[in-house]
Amino acid sequence: xxxKSTMNEVATEARVSLGTVSKVFNGNASVSxxxxxxxxxxADRLNYRRNRIAASLRSRQTRTxxxxxxxxxxxxxxxxxxxxxxxxxxxxYAVMIVTAGEDPQRSCDRARMLKENQVDGMIVxxxxxxxxxxxxxxxxxxxxxxxxxxxxxxxxxxVATDNFDAAYQGAKYLLSLGHRxxxxxxxxxxxxxxxxxVTGFQQALKESKxxxxxxxxxxxxxxxxxxxxxxxxxxxxxTAIFTSNNLVTLGAISAMHDCNIEVPNQVSFLAFDDxxxxxxxxxxxxxxxxxxxxxxxxxxRLMSHQLDGRRISHPHVRAGGQLIVRQxxxxxxxxxxxxxxx
Amino acid sequence: xxxKSTMNEVATEARVSLGTVSKVFNGNASVSxxxxxxxxxxADRLNYRRNRIAASLRSRQTRTxxxxxxxxxxxxxxxxxxxxxxxxxxxxYAVMIVTAGEDPQRSCDRARMLKENQVDGMIVxxxxxxxxxxxxxxxxxxxxxxxxxxxxxxxxxxVATDNFDAAYQGAKYLLSLGHRxxxxxxxxxxxxxxxxxVTGFQQALKESKxxxxxxxxxxxxxxxxxxxxxxxxxxxxxTAIFTSNNLVTLGAISAMHDCNIEVPNQVSFLAFDDxxxxxxxxxxxxxxxxxxxxxxxxxxRLMSHQLDGRRISHPHVRAGGQLIVRQxxxxxxxxxxxxxxx
DNA sequence: CTGAAAGCGCTTACAG
DNA sequence: CTGAAAGCGCTTACAG
Numbered sequence: 001x002x003x004k005s006t007m008n009e010v011a012t013e014a015r016v017s018l019g020t021v022s023k024v025f026n027g028n029a030s031v032s033x034x035x036x037x038x039x040x041x042x043a044d045r046l047n048y049r050r051n052r053i054a055a056s057l058r059s060r061q062t063r064t065x066x067x068x069x070x071x072x073x074x075x076x077x078x079x080x081x082x083x084x085x086x087x088x089x090x091x092x093y094a095v096m097i098v099t100a101g102e103d104p105q106r107s108c109d110r111a112r113m114l115k116e117n118q119v120d121g122m123i124v125x126x127x128x129x130x131x132x133x134x135x136x137x138x139x140x141x142x143x144x145x146x147x148x149x150x151x152x153x154x155x156x157x158x159v160a161t162d163n164f165d166a167a168y169q170g171a172k173y174l175l176s177l178g179h180r181x182x183x184x185x186x187x188x189x190x191x192x193x194x195x196x197x198v199t200g201f202q203q204a205l206k207e208s209k210x211x212x213x214x215x216x217x218x219x220x221x222x223x224x225x226x227x228x229x230x231x232x233x234x235x236x237x238x239t240a241i242f243t244s245n246n247l248v249t250l251g252a253i254s255a256m257h258d259c260n261i262e263v264p265n266q267v268s269f270l271a272f273d274d275x276x277x278x279x280x281x282x283x284x285x286x287x288x289x290x291x292x293x294x295x296x297x298x299x300x301r302l303m304s305h306q307l308d309g310r311r312i313s314h315p316h317v318r319a320g321g322q323l324i325v326r327q328x329x330x331x332x333x334x335x336x337x338x339x340x341x342x
Numbered sequence: 343x344x345x346k347s348t349m350n351e352v353a354t355e356a357r358v359s360l361g362t363v364s365k366v367f368n369g370n371a372s373v374s375x376x377x378x379x380x381x382x383x384x385a386d387r388l389n390y391r392r393n394r395i396a397a398s399l400r401s402r403q404t405r406t407x408x409x410x411x412x413x414x415x416x417x418x419x420x421x422x423x424x425x426x427x428x429x430x431x432x433x434x435y436a437v438m439i440v441t442a443g444e445d446p447q448r449s450c451d452r453a454r455m456l457k458e459n460q461v462d463g464m465i466v467x468x469x470x471x472x473x474x475x476x477x478x479x480x481x482x483x484x485x486x487x488x489x490x491x492x493x494x495x496x497x498x499x500x501v502a503t504d505n506f507d508a509a510y511q512g513a514k515y516l517l518s519l520g521h522r523x524x525x526x527x528x529x530x531x532x533x534x535x536x537x538x539x540v541t542g543f544q545q546a547l548k549e550s551k552x553x554x555x556x557x558x559x560x561x562x563x564x565x566x567x568x569x570x571x572x573x574x575x576x577x578x579x580x581t582a583i584f585t586s587n588n589l590v591t592l593g594a595i596s597a598m599h600d601c602n603i604e605v606p607n608q609v610s611f612l613a614f615d616d617x618x619x620x621x622x623x624x625x626x627x628x629x630x631x632x633x634x635x636x637x638x639x640x641x642x643r644l645m646s647h648q649l650d651g652r653r654i655s656h657p658h659v660r661a662g663g664q665l666i667v668r669q670x671x672x673x674x675x676x677x678x679x680x681x682x683x684x
Numbered sequence: 685c686t687g688a689a690a691g692c693g694c695t696t697a698c699a700g
Numbered sequence: 701c702t703g704a705a706a707g708c709g710c711t712t713a714c715a716g
């Protein structure tokens with residue numbers, strides 16, 4: 001294992017020109033079999049590794065795309081990133097994943113770093129609040145796809161769950177169980193996807209002539225826990241709770257434990273966003289699952305089209321959510337009181 | 343927002359030489375205040391963004407480190423990556439995260455890609471099996487730190503939980519509750535860290551003159567579930583189960599639900615590796631928490647020292663695990679039978 | 685403190 | 701099919 005060798009050294013070793021070596025490594029056909037073999041043998045002997053930094057500088061493309069994630073520990077984003085990397089890799093693209101810790105400023109900084117590293121494109125999940133600054137940072141020359149947290153006036157192609165419909169579906173389901181006092185526990189209304197979920201929820205309730213009850217419970221698990229615990233201690237306790245995302249779900253479960261709520265006998269519970277351990281809880285939690293696979297595939301399609309300069313016919317993709325009924329949702333308790341009915 | 347501008351254009355705009363602009367952007371002090379300001383103003387006017395690819399080619403450093411992760415959805419690795427990125431970022435390093443899907447071959451491919459992209463160093467968590475190939479791929483010129491899945495003859499500095507001690511602690515705790523039939527449910531024995539956990543468990547049992555019972559239950563949640571379910575259906579059911587990692591934990595919880603086991607009345611349950619939702623389960627699951635923060639900090643320290651060419655005095659760091667007692671572990675049921683005692 | 689020039693390791697027209 | 705040369709956008713000695 002010698003020190004790093006250059007393409008020039010390979011050329012010398014193979015007794016060909018530098019350009020010929022370059023062609024071999026770029027799969028260019030116009031190289032005679034003889035020379036091709038000599039190059040490969042020489043590269044092998046020298047344990048040659050191409051310097052992509054140099055290649056990128058000249059060719060003006062890195063074959064790398066950046067992914068900006070607000071929080072890699074959120075399983076939804078973790079799963080999305082994993083799938084995106086596989087898709088990119090299959091198309092010969094490397095992926096640079098950066099995290100923003102839900103901090104819009106850091107999100108801008110990271111996007112800037114990706115640009116400075118000359119990524120060919122970016123798949124971005126904006127962090128809380130200011131996505132405007134982020135969008136101007138990205139600029140207009142850069143192929144870009146916005147995922148999950150889309151906003152009304154989005155300058156880039158985007159993919160997300162059909163949040164309105166998914167929340168609407170969930171609300172309809174709870175209504176069908178007889179619930180009338182349903183609280184939608186939303187993280188923060190500034191996020192456009194949360195806003196859509198709120199609207200979907202409201203629409204369903206309005207269709208049943210019921211006044212929708214939306215509670216803003218904050219962005220952290222702890223905020224959600226406190227907020228939902230106090231909700232559960234009110235005199236007019238809801239008969240069903242529908243959470244807006246997986247962080248709120250975590251907080252809600254804690255709160256129900258704290259308040260010794262029997263689920264679903266006293267309160268039915270429906271989560272937006274499904275993940276593995278929801279089915280391990282007792283009662284297992286019913287959920288609206290987001291179509292992560294589809295979101296990843298569509299995001300990559302939109303990216304891929306931009307990278308290849310192909311036209312995009314439908315730049316704003318919405319994928320349908322799916323209701324998964326488990327044990328945490330049940331018929332509304334009859335009016336005979338709040339007592340145990342197990 | 344014009345098209346991309348170069349450092350040369352900034353120089354022209356600011357009426358200084360190219361070298362002066364470079365100095366300003368590299369924080370080099372030897373530039374007069376007057377010129378510095380002109381450069382900054384010009385760069386601002388042209389909306390200049392430095393091309394790090396070009397800078398890296400000449401300076402032979404990218405100020406980027408790669409992180410190879412076997413599975414980003416494993417919360418342990420997710421948390422580790424998040425912390426590492428913050429530490430790197432604080433030192434002015436960007437991070438390229440790549441995932442390997444627990445595939446050793448892909449792990450090699452990704453490491454190779456990182457090298458081709460000229461990362462200054464790599465923090466590597468090997469995937470299952472063959473870490474030898476991976477190590478030779480990384481080679482000897484590259485600053486490298488192995489995290490979590492260390493192996494006996496590790497050519498690079500490494501950080502991991504003190505797995506032997508952590509498992510020993512867990513076993514001792516179960517023994518102190520009176521358990522004598524304890525099964526250690528291990529994923530795969532080929533992973534060195536699993537091996538260490540097995541050995542720690544065995545040591546504790548041997549000290550109490552009890553024959554250790556280790557079951558290999560496979561690497562996936564589903565394998566673990568099936569395997570542990572059949573274990574629970576045996577006539578000589580253990581009174582306590584100790585799982586070797588979070589995937590096995592997931593499988594074990596499923597299995598106990600399937601078999602209607604009362605925890606901890608019939609079987610006590612202790613998990614290796616703690617994470618948020620373990621405390622949301624009922625009963626909340628006792629666990630050995632790995633010192634993720636410490637592992638991240640030490641990994642970065644080892645990387646940082648190598649990047650700066652400083653000497654490393656203790657290249658193999660072990661951080662202690664911590665027992666967290668919740669509700670899933672209790673005294674061994676008295677001999678009066680397997681009946682309910684709630 | 686400043687600038688002109690060389691060069692990092694590749695790719696890309698271009699001429700043969 | 702092949703090679704010699706220019707050049708990608710920076711940083712880095714070097715001379716002044």
